[in-house]
Each structure stands twice: as C-alpha cells, then as structure tokens.
Amino acid sequence: MTTCTSRAAWVNLLRRLHFYIGLFVGPFIFIAALSGTLYVATPQLESALYHDALYGTLTGEHQPLAEQVAVAERVTGGTLRLHAVRPGLINGETTRVMFADPQLGVSENRAIFIDPVTLAVKGDMTVYGTSGILPLRQTIDYLHRSLLLGDAGRLYSELAASWMWIAALGGIALWWFTRPKRRINNRVQNSRRLHVSLGWVLLAGMLLFSATGLTWSQWAGGNVDKMRAALGWMTPQVNTQLHGAAEPADPHAEHHAHHEHHEGMTMPMAESDADSVxxxxxxxxxxQAGI
Structure with missing residues (x-):
C-alpha cells in the first residue's frame, strides 16, 4: 500500500509539473513556430512589401557605382559614415548603400536604395548588418528570439527552452506510468490518445528546439560560445580592416550567415579614407573572382 501511495504521489507531482510547464512554455512554442513559418516566407513577403525600394529600371546602362554612392551621400547630407555598399545581383535590382547612423541601434544602418540606371532614390530605411537585412525580416527575427520584449523576452525564451525538454520527456514518462491496461473509447481517453500521439510525433523536434534555443539564448548561449571558442569551433571571419589588425571571431557568425544567405555581394567600407575607394x-x- 505504501509503495502504491508513493508511486501515485510521484505521478501526481509529475502530472502537475507537466501541466504547468506546458502552460509556461506554450506561448513561446506557438510564437516561435509562427515566426519561424513567417521567416520561411520572408523573400516573397519582402518582394511584395518593399518592391519599390528593391527594384528599379530593368533595362539600360548602369551608372558608375561611385555616382550611385554620391547620390546616396547627398540624400544623407554627407554627415554619415559610409558603412557598406551592396550592388544588385541582377538587372532591375537596386543598389543598397548603407551608412552608420549613431542614432540607430547595434548593427543597424541607414540604407539608401539607388536605381543603378536612372540614379533615382527608390527607398530610405533602416536595415541590419552588412547585407542590409530589411525591417520585416529583422522584426520577425526579434519576434522569434525575444517576442519583441527585449531582454525580458529573451529571458522568457531561455527559461522556456530550458524547461521544454523536461515537459517533453516528462510527458512520455507520464504516459508510461499511467497508460491504461485496455483500450477504452470515451471522450477523455480519445483526447488523451491524441495528446500522446502528438507528443511522440513532436518529441524529437521539441528536444532539438530546446537545445538550439539555449544555444542562441543570451546567457546560456554565451557559455556555449565560450566553450566553442575554447575548442576552436568558431567560424573564421574575414578581416576587412586596412590596418591589418586581427578581426575577433563573431560568436553568432552562423546566425548572421543564415540571415545573409543569398543576399548578394556586399562591399564593407573601411573606416579610413572611404572616399578614395x-x-x-x-x-x-x-x-571576376566569382564573388
């Protein structure tokens, strides 16, 4: 009797933990899944939303890149430091000229979109990184990482990722200890079987989501970066400085590369004497080198 009572107590505790952890991580899972789905569709969404800025004259002779940069500098009043230039890959795409603006956030730049044929200004907006990630994609990324709540959202997402694997494995353990000895067809048992089936199907994904979520989180991710640096697993970074100083490894290089994949060639500008380039x-x- 004591053994049965002790087991029942542990099962009840496990059931309550599974329930409350599910309530806690549920919103994070939903928003992460929704934002991840939106992220997949960003090329199509951006093409429609920023069509006027991204595309210009389809045919015609391209003006020198230096003139395109000069037009962009006149738009900014010549007071901002040139950060990077991203020419269009194909005919009809605009040139993205990016300037470092002290009024913007970290890694954010002001981008002027220039039609390479007519030199018309097609857009003026805040972009992210040297590839000029557009505002929609960056907003979806912030939603995915922090629910647009800043550090508080990142803390919540890290806690949710920390407890998600416990909820997933706890659900499997709960099923094992409470599975019925014979099949019963009623509303409660049918709902339970559906819940268990979904749990088994999503188990691997939730465990992977928990692990990768911690990897990219603010605090646990920092510890992972230290471990990767100690083991020499950091992604090599190209040094774009003219003075030859070593460029420190970016702990989130893969994250930036994921954003910048297929974004085209960007020419970062050195801080010194950019006008002479x-x-x-x-x-x-x-x-000519295939870049």
Missing part, C-alpha cells in the same frame, strides 16, 4: 574597380575584380 575605387568602387567600380573593386566590384569588377570581385565579380
């Missing part, structure tokens, strides 16, 4: 020569050499 021969933009068109650099572009020609890079394309």
């Amino acid at each position: 021969q933009y068109d020569e650099v572009l020609q050499v890079a394309r």
Whole structure:
C-alpha cells in the first residue's frame, strides 16, 4: 500500500509539473513556430512589401557605382559614415548603400536604395548588418528570439527552452506510468490518445528546439560560445580592416550567415579614407573572382 501511495504521489507531482510547464512554455512554442513559418516566407513577403525600394529600371546602362554612392551621400547630407555598399545581383535590382547612423541601434544602418540606371532614390530605411537585412525580416527575427520584449523576452525564451525538454520527456514518462491496461473509447481517453500521439510525433523536434534555443539564448548561449571558442569551433571571419589588425571571431557568425544567405555581394567600407575607394574597380575584380 505504501509503495502504491508513493508511486501515485510521484505521478501526481509529475502530472502537475507537466501541466504547468506546458502552460509556461506554450506561448513561446506557438510564437516561435509562427515566426519561424513567417521567416520561411520572408523573400516573397519582402518582394511584395518593399518592391519599390528593391527594384528599379530593368533595362539600360548602369551608372558608375561611385555616382550611385554620391547620390546616396547627398540624400544623407554627407554627415554619415559610409558603412557598406551592396550592388544588385541582377538587372532591375537596386543598389543598397548603407551608412552608420549613431542614432540607430547595434548593427543597424541607414540604407539608401539607388536605381543603378536612372540614379533615382527608390527607398530610405533602416536595415541590419552588412547585407542590409530589411525591417520585416529583422522584426520577425526579434519576434522569434525575444517576442519583441527585449531582454525580458529573451529571458522568457531561455527559461522556456530550458524547461521544454523536461515537459517533453516528462510527458512520455507520464504516459508510461499511467497508460491504461485496455483500450477504452470515451471522450477523455480519445483526447488523451491524441495528446500522446502528438507528443511522440513532436518529441524529437521539441528536444532539438530546446537545445538550439539555449544555444542562441543570451546567457546560456554565451557559455556555449565560450566553450566553442575554447575548442576552436568558431567560424573564421574575414578581416576587412586596412590596418591589418586581427578581426575577433563573431560568436553568432552562423546566425548572421543564415540571415545573409543569398543576399548578394556586399562591399564593407573601411573606416579610413572611404572616399578614395575605387568602387567600380573593386566590384569588377570581385565579380571576376566569382564573388
């Protein structure tokens, strides 16, 4: 009797933990899944939402890249430091000229979109990173990482990722200890079987989601970065500084690469004497090299 009572107590405790953890991590799972789905569709969404800024004249002779940069500098009043230039990959795409603006956040830049044929200004907006990630994609990324709540959201997402694997494995353990000896067809048991089936199907995904969520989180992710740095697992970074100083490894390089995949070639500008750079020569050499 004591053994049965003790087991029942543990099962009840496990059931309550499973229920309350599910309530806690449920909103995070839903928003992460929704934002992840939206992220997959961002190329199509961006093409429709920012069509005027992304596309210009389809045919015609391209003006020198230096002139396109000069037009963008006139738009900003010539007071901002040139950060990077991203020419269009195909005919009809605009050139993205990015400037470092002290009024913007970390890794954010002001981008002027120039029609390479007519030199018309097609857009002016805040972008992210050297590839010029557009506001929609960055908003979805912030929603995915922090629920648009800043550090509080990142703390919640990290806690949710920390407890998600407990909820997943706890659900399997709960099923094992409370599975009925014979099949009963009623509303409660049918709902329970559906819940268990979904749990088994989603188990691997939830465990992977928990592990990767902690990897990219603010605090646990920092510890993972230290471990990767100690083991030499950091992604090599190209040094774009003219003075030759070593470029520190970016602990979230894969994350940026995921954003910038298929975004085209971007030419980062050195902090010193940017006006002396021969933009068109650099572009020609890079394309000849297959970049």
